[in-house]
Amino acid sequence: MRGRDRINLILPDELILEIFGHLDSKSSRDACSLVCKRWLDLERSSRDTIRIGASASPDALVNFLARRFVNVRKVYFDERLSIPRLGQSAKIGRRRGIGQSVLSSLTHHMNDKIGSEDGEMESHFLSDSGLTVVGECFTKLEKLSLIWCSNVTSFGLKSIAERCSSLRSLDLQGCYVGDQGLAAVGECCKQLEDLNLRFCEGLTDRGLVELALGCGKSLKSLGVAACAKITDVSLEAVGSHCGVLEALSLDSEFINNKGVLAVAKGCHLLKVLKLQCINVSDEALQAVSDFCHSLEWLALYSFQKFTDRSLYAIGKGCKKLKNLTLSDCYFLSDKGLEAVAGGCSELTYLEVNGCHNIGTSGLESIGRSCIHLSELALLYCQKIGNSALSEVGKGCKYLQALHLVDCSSIGDDAICSIARGCTNLKKLHIRRCYEVGDKGIIAVGENCKFLTDLSLRFCDRVGDEALIAIGQGCSLHQLNVSGCHQIGDAGIIAIARSCPQLSYLDISVLQNLSDMAMDELGKGCPLLKDIVLSHCRLITDVGLAHLVKRCTLLESCHMVYCPGITAAGVATVISSCVNIKKVLVEKAKVSQRTKRRAESIISYLCVDL
Known part of the structure; x- marks a missing residue:
């Protein structure tokens, strides 16, 4: 834009901010912020959400972000979510085109903040001081999530409550906060609507009672789990004061x-x-x-x-x-x-799920009476037979999703009834239903033209004919045929040639699958992002190279126990897929060069103890 900067001369700030508001991904906003300093400042001022996983120094990271994004209204901490070390992030960033100056600035800032060895150990978790910065800098805060932030106490929560009176949603899952912090929220946050207290072991009835007294008129959602000291006393207070729950x-x-x-x-x-x-x-x-x-x-x-x-x-x-x-x-x-x-x-x-006294007649009544049923899940229901799903097929024309797990009495006749009656079906997940075979799945392919998500895990009577029918009738986005040992190259090739929108594929434990199928997947499924091909004995480095040559959007690849795949094949995946985020493989198949290049995205099935 240097030289003839016509856009910036014409577009006012308000219009640029409006454009930013229509961007549907963080990466798009980040890219726009690199155009010029004006766009960077505008993008920062319009950013309303920050998400922080486990990091080397979360308190320092909060300080860093608080100075740059002043209008944040939603802050999410989740210390279950790990991120790469900053040095690794910079390497990955350079490889993938991320702004190097931003990563470098963040790296130097974090390194300056990390002090002594003892302080370094402590800095791996968000503390009350970091939470205090959140309260001081993000006074417009409406949503705060602190998932498993175990170092946060009532002191930090109280600082948030006193400064962020507009808080509407608070998630404290896994935080060891006490009654004083929760009471402060009740006293100061009169607009609080959503509260999650799952695994908050430090709370007692006193804290929840005081919160109910303070903001009961606004509270609409409450979750409590594994809080041993919260009893009926708390629920009586909720019943008395939270009339809009x-x-x-x-x-x-x-x-x-x-x-x-x-x-x-x-x-x-x-x-x-x-x-x-x-x-x-x-x-x-x-x-x-x-x-x-x-x-x-x-x-x-x-x-x-x-x-x-x-x-x-x-x-x-x-x-x-x-x-x-x-x-x-x-x-x-x-x-x-x-x-x-x-x-x-x-x-x-x-x-x-696992209600062993519910059988066929109960589900038949659902099929006859509940004509608006759109999703049905039957898990570990040994007493439910084919006629139950026949009634569902006849009566529930709007059914879009069916899940069957370990239903030993359900077979092809039931699936045929569903296929013929529920032609709007979009999702079909079947696992370990050993009476389901080609006949039922062929009927699905012939009748359910809107099907996009098919999972047939360990259905060992399903073979290539079924997948050929699916390919002819449906355009799948997701397919899982893990453990269907009768499926070979013919079935997967049919899918590859007919389902160009396929983004997820699990073909693990298919012993008859070869490199030919990998080649066809590479040619026919350019949008593939996730593939699981573990325990496929006939797939080699050659097939893997054909796959990744054209599937440039691949983000994850699981390939453990594939004897034909070597360290060269793993290196090919790493070097060819610029978007790769996770590779699961045996440790022995990762060369030192590959490890240095992409250590942060490689996961091992077995690790040294």
């Missing part, structure tokens, strides 16, 4: 009927309820049915005291229910599911 998630051994009853009676606007509480019984669900008529989402996990009485109540009182998950609820039977089907005709999502 819409979502509640509880995972606790210390919550009883009394607490859930209090919430049901006091929070009539409740729409989402997720419970994993072994001491809660039918009485609590009866209260939910009586008072929470707006309930749309109900998830019950590992209940040993719930019976069909609970589902009778839900079917009778919660007519707006759309999403139901039943996981490891051993005393629920077909009759309970029939009651839900009869009363909750608006149901769109159903998951039945």
Whole structure:
């Protein structure tokens, strides 16, 4: 733009900011910020979100970012997410065209901040001082997420609360904050709507009660899990003061009927309820049915005291229910599911997981009554047979996703019924259903023209004919045929020639797959980003070279236990794929040169102990 800078002379700041607002990726915004100093300043002023993973010195990084992005409203820390060392980042940045000056500046800044050896150990985790900087610099903060920031205490949280009164969302998952910090949030953040307290082991009833008293009028969503000192006392306060609560998630051994009853009676606007509480019984669900008529989402996990009485109540009182998950609820039977089907005709999502007394007749009633069902997941349901899915195929014309795991009584007849009746199907995931073979999958290929996501893991009766039919009828974006040992080159070649939009492929444990298939994938699937080809014994460096020659967008490649792939093949992947982010391989197949070049993106199946 030097010399004839017509754009900058004509475009006002407001219009450039509007353009930045329409960019849908961070990389695009970063690229625009490198155009000139004016664009850099404008992009910085418009940036409203910062995400920080585990880093060498998060406190120093916060200081660095706070001076550059002054209008940030959303800050996300997640110390589960690792990032490469800064030196490695600079090497990768130069290779991929990232602004070298930005990385260099960040590197020098971080190095200046790291002090003594003891301080260096401490600096690997966000501390209260770093959180204080967040509060001081980002006073417009609306969302704050502190995932597993174990060094943050009540002092840091209190500093945030006192300076960021506009806070609306707070995620403290895995933080060991105490009652004082939570009480300060309740006192200062009167607009708080969403609060996540999963695995906050330092909290007691006192902190949550004071928060409910302080911002109960605005709180809409609350999650509590593995907080041993939070009991029914807290839920009674929530029920008394949080009248606009819409979502509640509880995972606790210390919550009883009394607490859930209090919430049901006091929070009539409740729409989402997720419970994993072994001491809660039918009485609590009866209260939910009586008072929470707006309930749309109900998830019950590992209940040993719930019976069909609970589902009778839900079917009778919660007519707006759309999403139901039943996981490891051993005393629920077909009759309970029939009651839900009869009363909750608006149901769109159903998951039945490990409920061993629910069988064919319960699912048949869903197929007959819940015509709006769009997603069905049946996991470890040994008693559900083909006729159940036949009814779903007849009645649920809007079904778009079907998940089947370890359903030993479901076979080709069921899949054929789904294929013929649910022609809008977009996602089909089947795992270890050994009665499903070519016949059912061929029917899917012939009838489900909108299918884009197909997973057939360890379905050992599915072979090449099935994939040929899928290729002829569908344009897949994702395919997983891991462990389908009858599939060979013919099936994968059919997919490669018919599915140019394919971005994810798992062909692991296919013993008959050769380099010929890799060559066809390279020619036909240029958008491929993720491939898993572990345990493929016939694939060699030659096939891998054909694949990566044209699949330039590849980001991850898993290739362990492939005896035909050597250190040369691994080096080919690293050097050919400029976007590669993860390579999973045996340590012995990584040369020293490859390790020096891309150590940060290589993961090993086995590491030295």
